[in-house]
Amino acid sequence: MDASSSSWSSLNSGVVLSLIAVLWTVVWQNLQHLQLQQTLGRHVSRHARRLAAIVDPYLSVTVAEYDGGRMRRSDAFDEIKAYLGATVVCAGSTNGGGGGVRHLRAESGSGKDNNTDKLVLSMADREEVADDFEGARVWWSAYSKPAPRSDGFPWWGAAAQEDRRFYRLFFLDRHRDLVLNAYLPHVRRKGREAMVRNRQRKLFTNLSGGSWSHVAFEHPKTFDTLAMDPAKKRDVIADLDTFRDGKEYHARVGKAWKRGYLLYGPPGTGKSAMVAAMANHLGYDVYDIELTSVHSNTDLRRLFIETTSKSIIVIEDIDCSLDLTGARNKDKKKKAESEEDAKNNKDKKKKDAAGTTSKVTLSGLLNFIDGLWSSCGGERIIVFTTNHVEKLDPALIRRGRMDKHIEMSYCCFESFKFLAKMYLGVDSHELFDAVRELLQEADMTPADVAENLTMKRVDDDVQSCLEGLVKELRAAKEKKAESKAKEQDEQDEEDQ
Ligand SMILES: Nc1ncnc2c1ncn2[C@@H]1O[C@H](COP(=O)(O)OP(=O)(O)OP(=O)(O)O)[C@@H](O)[C@H]1O
Numbered sequence: 001m002d003a004s005s006s007s008w009s010s011l012n013s014g015v016v017l018s019l020i021a022v023l024w025t026v027v028w029q030n031l032q033h034l035q036l037q038q039t040l041g042r043h044v045s046r047h048a049r050r051l052a053a054i055v056d057p058y059l060s061v062t063v064a065e066y067d068g069g070r071m072r073r074s075d076a077f078d079e080i081k082a083y084l085g086a087t088v089v090c091a092g093s094t095n096g097g098g099g100g101v102r103h104l105r106a107e108s109g110s111g112k113d114n115n116t117d118k119l120v121l122s123m124a125d126r127e128e129v130a131d132d133f134e135g136a137r138v139w140w141s142a143y144s145k146p147a148p149r150s151d152g153f154p155w156w157g158a159a160a161q162e163d164r165r166f167y168r169l170f171f172l173d174r175h176r177d178l179v180l181n182a183y184l185p186h187v188r189r190k191g192r193e194a195m196v197r198n199r200q201r202k203l204f205t206n207l208s209g210g211s212w213s214h215v216a217f218e219h220p221k222t223f224d225t226l227a228m229d230p231a232k233k234r235d236v237i238a239d240l241d242t243f244r245d246g247k248e249y250h251a252r253v254g255k256a257w258k259r260g261y262l263l264y265g266p267p268g269t270g271k272s273a274m275v276a277a278m279a280n281h282l283g284y285d286v287y288d289i290e291l292t293s294v295h296s297n298t299d300l301r302r303l304f305i306e307t308t309s310k311s312i313i314v315i316e317d318i319d320c321s322l323d324l325t326g327a328r329n330k331d332k333k334k335k336a337e338s339e340e341d342a343k344n345n346k347d348k349k350k351k352d353a354a355g356t357t358s359k360v361t362l363s364g365l366l367n368f369i370d371g372l373w374s375s376c377g378g379e380r381i382i383v384f385t386t387n388h389v390e391k392l393d394p395a396l397i398r399r400g401r402m403d404k405h406i407e408m409s410y411c412c413f414e415s416f417k418f419l420a421k422m423y424l425g426v427d428s429h430e431l432f433d434a435v436r437e438l439l440q441e442a443d444m445t446p447a448d449v450a451e452n453l454t455m456k457r458v459d460d461d462v463q464s465c466l467e468g469l470v471k472e473l474r475a476a477k478e479k480k481a482e483s484k485a486k487e488q489d490e491q492d493e494e495d496q
């Protein structure tokens, strides 16, 4: 009995061992060839969901690539794809959701994103990824179906033959309100932001024929490298952020989603640099309108209507592009003209270049701004820059048209310190006190200060750059004192 039971048990253990060996081989092969680890993870998570569904059933929302079987791409699909690509898929298992995706789909930017070198990543079909939101866990899966033959109208071309792609979101019934009212809007918002970040932005300019031409917008200026009063800078950034997130606010108060900025100040104080920083901060395209190449008010309106949302429309040197100062300012203008003849070389050149072909008028400019802004979709910022704010017609820059007026001024000590840190990498130096005093008495633009702080020769160092700056500041101070004395003499002569 003992012997037979022992041989029986040894036979049994032999069978068990062989079974384990066979199972192990299968498991090993699966690990090798079918990436069982991942498959298991997915199955376990599916089974866990099914188990959870017994006590708390889960719901699903499906988003199709094309709305209602038509050939219009669904915005929601693209936003979800961008969200998953940026937030969950690329973050892998570190996103807190624990659902790292191993198989990705890579596409080059489509349509308007053609210029980008970046690949746009999304989940491959049959992948599943988890995401956490305010304590709730949800799951996204991707799948596709072959395009039904019946809806393949020939004029839709190759796109009609492509598979239809879908995203499906699973979540527990108890999270229904949270998912539908908070999570999905959050996904769309974040997705839109990711799409803006991913796309190659463009710098447009108008050609003399009245159409737009563009190049890639690659200006490196950001608010991090723009020297200006820190409080003022924070205020501008907050204003831009509020504008960008203000879709609902504008709709609620019945205001067109647009904002006008007037940047004014002497040449070289960073007005154009500020426009680039604004565009980089918001991720918007830039439309740089050269008014002197626009033949008529109608052409101007057409150009504006062709601009897209999420853009900054800039008219540089608005005071000298055309005679937009209006009849109201004529007397004031006559006086100003004689004083500023010397300064106005740039203006004259522009006017000469304009020739006599441009018939854009002040009223045309006012009308098209308001007409376009009240009728078009929105999310546009318009920026006027000028060296002579006093020459502009008040109607052009009144609040509502130009909501925010920003003065870009000569370099102050704060801006100098910022530039010294950026260009020379120093926070303090024995010459800083001299610079501080001189900046109170001399007018020097940030552009000139930056030029002095740039090391141009191999033997240039912090000391030589700052010495050069102090020398130039002294010269600027003397020049300012001389011109003040001259002005005073002229005034005295007039008074006599
Ligand atoms: N505040 C600033 N911070 C950093 N760099 C600046 C600043 N202001 C000017 N610069 C630099 O000086 C150069 C000229 O500046 P910018 O073209 O922006 O001046 P501007 O005010 O537009 O002059 P203009 O009135 O002649 O058009 C740019 O290279 C810019 O980077």
Ligand SMILES: [Mg+2]
Binding pocket: 271, 272, 273, 316, 385
């Ligand atoms: Mg400029």
